[in-house]
Each structure stands twice: as structure tokens, then as C-alpha cells.
Amino acid sequence: MNKDKMDPLGFLIENLVQDFLDMTDAEIAIEIRERGEDPVAVAAKARAVFERAVTAKRKASLLQARNAVDTDAAHPPTVIAIDGATARARLQRLLRRFPEAATKLTLAARNGVGLSDSDVLGLLTNFHDLGIDDENDT
Numbered sequence: 001m002n003k004d005k006m007d008p009l010g011f012l013i014e015n016l017v018q019d020f021l022d023m024t025d026a027e028i029a030i031e032i033r034e035r036g037e038d039p040v041a042v043a044a045k046a047r048a049v050f051e052r053a054v055t056a057k058r059k060a061s062l063l064q065a066r067n068a069v070d071t072d073a074a075h076p077p078t079v080i081a082i083d084g085a086t087a088r089a090r091l092q093r094l095l096r097r098f099p100e101a102a103t104k105l106t107l108a109a110r111n112g113v114g115l116s117d118s119d120v121l122g123l124l125t126n127f128h129d130l131g132i133d134d135e136n137d138t
Contacts, residue, residue, distance in 0.1 A: 077125070084117035090134040091120050094127055101132070 006014065020028075029039040082090070095102040105123075115123075127133065 082121075084120065087117060087120045087124055088115075091123055093134050094124075094132060097134075098132060101127070 023031075032039045032042050095105075
């Protein structure tokens with residue numbers, strides 16, 4: 001955040017954290033001892049707090065991934081069931097209708113040469129998922 005737009009408390013906290021980060025280990029140990037605490041015990045407490053934070057972040061990321069998987073599972077993929085010749089004809093029509101899309105494809109995909117039926121169906125599915133369908137689709 002821009003320090004000029006930071007609230008006074010945020011500014012103070014950021015500067016205190018920066019001061020702490022600028023300290024050497026020896027300086028930190030001296031300050032801890034001056035407070036009457038054991039640097040090793042304080043380090044162990046800090047390590048435990050950090051490990052809990054890392055674990056919590058990992059759990060949150062795992063939950064987010066699980067939710068994404070559940071969302072995907074709730075919306076099954078589009079399956080286009082047509083023969084290879086029909087699929088190739090549809091792909092060629094789409095590429096003629098949307099020449100800007102053709103520029104994004106590999107040379108083989110643009111020409112339909114060397115593509116398996118599975119590749120062609122995959123391209124048609126991708127177009128469909130983007131809302132681009134052949135006007136002759138039923």
C-alpha cells in the first residue's frame with residue numbers, strides 16, 4: 001500500500017515491522033533478554049505461530065481446490081458426439097466464420113491436416129465452451 005494513503009496505525013505497524021526486519025539476530029536476542037525472556041523459548045513460540053499460519057494457509061488452499069473440483073464435477077463437460085468427417089467440416093466452417101480464432105491455432109489445426117478425430121472434437125468442444133458454435137449445429 002502507498003504510505004502516503006496509509007492510515008496512521010497502519011503506517012506505525014509497517015514501520016515497526018520494518019524496524020524489526022532490519023535488526024540482526026544478535027540485536028533481537030539482546031532485546032528479548034532485556035525483557036527478561038529466553039531467546040530460545042521466544043524463537044520456539046514464534047516458530048510454532050509461523051507453522052500454524054502455514055498449516056492454516058495450506059488447509060485454506062486445499063479447501064479452495066476441493067471446492068473447485070466439486071464445482072467442476074457439478075458441471076459435466078460438453079461432449080460432442082459426431083463422426084470425424086462432420087467434425088472436420090464444422091471446424092472448417094467455424095474457422096471461416098471466425099478467422100481471428102484461426103490465427104490463434106497451430107498451422108496443423110488451421111488446416112485440419114494431421115489432426116486426429118479426437119483433436120478436432122477437442123477443438124470443437126473448446127469453441128463450444130467459449131460460446132462459439134457452428135450455425136448449422138442442431
